[in-house]
Amino acid sequence: MSAQNWLLPDYLSDILPAEARRIEELRRRLLDLYRTHGFEMVTPPLVEYTDSLFAGQQDALFLQTCKLVDQISGRTMGVRADMTPQITRIDAHLLNREGVTRLCYCGSVLHAKPAGLLSDRELMQIGAEIYGYAGPEADYQVIELALESLSVAGVVNPRVDLNHPGITRALIEAFPAFANDIDTIYTYLKDKDVASLSSLLNQYPELPATIRTGLLALPQLYGGVEVLERAKQVLPDLEGVTAGLNALGEIVATLDSNLVSIDLADVTGYAYHSGVIFALYADGWHEALVRGGRYDNAGAVYGRARPATGFSLDLRKLSAGLTPAKASRAIRAPWSKDEALTANIKTLRAQGNIVVQEFPNSQFAVDEFVFEQELVFEAGAWILKDKK
Structure with a gap:
């Protein structure tokens, strides 16, 4: 027997008593909070056929999913890397309700690779989703519930970062020749790498000046709610751009402007989200604590397209930034x-x-x-x- 048989794989760790207790207490408080808002809890399985797990997020989830062969059917299964597609499947295929459905959930997810140097591969994901309502009221409710979740956990002075992927999508789709460089453009925007983005755009001499100016402006369109007015002045008059800015304006009007920032280059989940997206940040955590947004029609791959919006967070990450648990x-x-x-x-x-x-x-x-x-x-x- 090896003298080091107690070692765990990289980016996986045990949770010791005090931390385990606090995570469990957070889980209970948050699920109770969601229930008071009318959310019903569901619990999907840890593994599913990959055809189902990847539905709607094929590229995003494929490399993050650990795969295995089902000894009964011979088909490929995956250990879930994100629970949201599973919740969408439940709404679309199993519940199949008319009208608005509110669902919440909590469970472990496993990433094949860590999202960053300080990230774990196993997360305790908890979240809430609203299906069947396309209006901004649903977006507002999930943002408010996400903020209340952090308040319940004891996080102080959280900040709400907003964007709408339709703005960037409209700029890119206005120039079809970008087809082979879409992922690269999004990467440069996400990294706010203006120099590399400018170099790439220079490879297209026929690119309209308004589109070039708009794409290069996105990394600079970051700050308070006044960014929306600046964006209207520097971005081209495209239908998708106008719709995205108007949708952001509706959400901003419902929130405390002191808590809100706009980042039109935060294109996280661009291929998945269809409307307003948001991230919650707070002092003490090096990256977003909560991410969420609208992902209308993701259920179409399960046979039923529905408006949808929601959020999720990692209880382990949340707990790690709080003050040490008391005995x-x-x-x-x-x-x-x-x-x-x-x-x-x-x-x-x-x-x-x-x-x-x-x-x-x-x-x-x-x-x-x-x-x-x-x-x-x-x-x-x-x-x-x-x-x-």
Whole structure:
């Protein structure tokens, strides 16, 4: 047996007691929050056939999904890298409801490769989705719920970053010759690499000046809500551009402008999202805590196109940036089969107390509990006393 058989694969880690408790407490609070807003919880399986898992996000999810062969059917299955397609499948194929459906979920997802140097490959994804309503009210509700999620977790002063992929899409589609360079253009925009983007655009001498100016302006269109007015002045008058800016304006009007920023070069999920997208940031975390947005008609691959919007976050990432979890108060009790002691312990636990019985000739080895009281036998009865 190897002396290092306890080592885990790169970018995977165990969650130790204090952190595991806090993640579970966050999970419970957030799912309870979503239920108070009328969201119903669903739990899809950890693995599915890849045909289903990749539906609607083929390119984005293929390289992130760990694959295996189903020993029963012989078909290729994948360990989910994102739960959103599964929730969309449930809405479109299993529930098949008319009208608005609100669903929430929580579970582990596995990435074949980490998203960044500081990222884990296993995430605890939790989120909420609204299906069946195309109006901006649904977008506003999911953004507000995402903000409330961070508030419940104890995150202070979050910031909302907004964009609409239709703006960039309209600029690119206005010049069909970009067909082979679309992914490269999006990469340069996401990285705000204006020099590389300019060099690429120079390869198209027939590119209209308005499109070139618009694409090069996108990385500069970042800041407060005033960016929307600047965008109207520098971007070309295209239908998709106007629609995207108007949609952003509707959302901005419903939010506290002090919390909102606009980033027209944040094209994360450009091939998947169809409307307003958002990311929530906060001091103490090096990347977005929450990502979400509109992805209308993603359910078409499951046989039923529906308006859809929602968000998700990683509980492990959220927990890691919070202040260290505090140990819980607990009561120490001796090991005994005395019926009176057993009854006393049951009563205390029913009242919500933590009571730990110490085995004979042993010592406690815990990080999670602070023993401030103990049960002792005095004057013929078990009484609760403060520890000295």
